Amino acid sequence: MPANELFRFDLARHRAAAGLRPEHISDFQRLIKALRYGSRFQLLFAEFTEADYRDMLIRQLDLVFAELGQPVARIDLSRQGFAGFAALEAELRRLAADHGAIHLTGVDGWFDEGRWRDFNIRREAIAFGVPVRLAIWLSAGSVAQAIVLAPDLWAWRGGVYAFTTVPAGPHEIPQPQTGPIDPRTLAERSCRIAVLRDAVAADPPPDDEILGLLLDELAGLLASIGELDEALQIRQEEQLPVYERLGDVRARAVTLGYIADVFQA
Incomplete structure (x- = not known):
């Protein structure tokens, strides 16, 4: 990778993380590097509690990749009416033709026992036919379901990232500090x-x-x-x-x- 492109990515990812809660910065940087440098097929599980905060994280991630000319797709299962897992798999295959990464949201409430088991069974076909970094955004409850109902799929995970939150007050906007002129020779x-x-x-x-x-x-x-x-x-x-x-x-x-x-x- 050219040095100037590496710098642009590093600068963009640090700026993108500037507004995050401090406890999430490390996992955010791990996730963004996995989306950028990970193998062609990866399952990346991102746990969250607040949908608004999740959406902000996704926006920040997408801004970084937009600057690099690498748009990231998103499938929202809560809004797109997929009849079953086969329909979701078909959409993943379609998007994989033009994207290196896909966000999968709306997992809670859509993935029931049968769909988790379908995902588990189809994991090899998806790894072959959907060569993307798939960021799966889900709650702690859905993480527990995935572990139990799709154990082989879970074993293939490329990373687990924690963005869980509790109600918090507004964050102070950081202010750059300027020091006096150095009088030393x-x-x-x-x-x-x-x-x-x-x-x-x-x-x-x-x-x-x-x-x-x-x-x-x-x-x-x-x-x-x-x-x-x-x-x-x-x-x-x-x-x-x-x-x-x-x-x-x-x-x-x-x-x-x-x-x-x-x-x-």
Whole structure:
């Protein structure tokens, strides 16, 4: 994959996750990578509790792939009147001709015991005839049904992703922070850069909260002395993954702002 395309994907997926609840960022990034890089046929089970939140997640995923020119299809079983599993399979085959990934929603209430068993029986034919990454959005109850009624299908799962929620208040919009102008000389900054490099490379490494701060200072100092390429690489490849692991939405958003500033310079 060309480096610029990889960067566009990484930037888009981090931006897409900026508005998510912190506890879901890790699974969102896992899911989006599976949809992008997974094998041609994959069963990806995404558990959720709120339909509105599920729809927001799907919109964010679809925006990323639309930017890459790879639209994702959606089948809503609660609105499309499929008479049985055979009709659903036919629609999956039709969409697979033009899409690399498909969302399957409305699973709760449509999949009964017979349809889960049909899915289980037809799994090999679907894997051969529907070479797509199939994201199946379902509740905890439907997950339990799938495990019991379609055990062979469940064994083929490529991933399970948790987006369950409880009522929560509004999220604070992250605000980028700007610091004062660095008064240090070039020599002083260079000395500090050397100290930071040693700290980041320490064995054992610092914990993620400290590591994120060290990387932020290091990238900022490198940018201040004109080393924009290295500063950008640190922010993309080292600092952003730290904030993903921490689930720190605000810090990720600020870092993305710094990255965007470099490309607009």
